[in-house]
Amino acid sequence: MRFFSTIPKKKFPWQSRLEPLAKALLKKEKKNDFVNIVLCDDTMQRTLNRDYRKLDKVTDVLSFAWNEPNFLGEIYIAEGQVKRQAPLYGNSYYRELKRVLVHGLLHLCGYDHHSKAERKIMREKEKFYIVASPR
Secondary structure, three states: OEEEEOOOOOOOOOHHHHHHHHHHHHHHOOOOOEEEEEEEOHHHHHHHHHHHHOOOOOOOEEEEEEEEOOEEEEEEEEHHHHHHHOHHHOOOHHHHHHHHHHHHHHHHOOOOOOOHHHHHHHHHHHHHHHHHOOO
């Protein structure tokens, strides 16, 4: 697992607290593959969203499954979007960053939220992993 930032002079915040959570989630979901977790700016995220999902807007987290041996995929997290939406969900920046990280990892593990039933399962998984990591 590797955390990094594409934002100049910016380290991935709270990596020492988020990495154990990410590793525990992947272990519990029986995924032993490598994952890149990337912090990026809104412009990069909007470009990725437009190019790969055909949605010309910024989004908080994007997950890209690679389906290669020993490499599960990449997660891109838009720093600005996460900061803006945190208060809308009653979260601090850290708690919202943790939430979108869990959300992105669950996508890589095969969960989705297109249907009502899928949304229910994914939300339950999100709550479980967020509560399991109280810090």
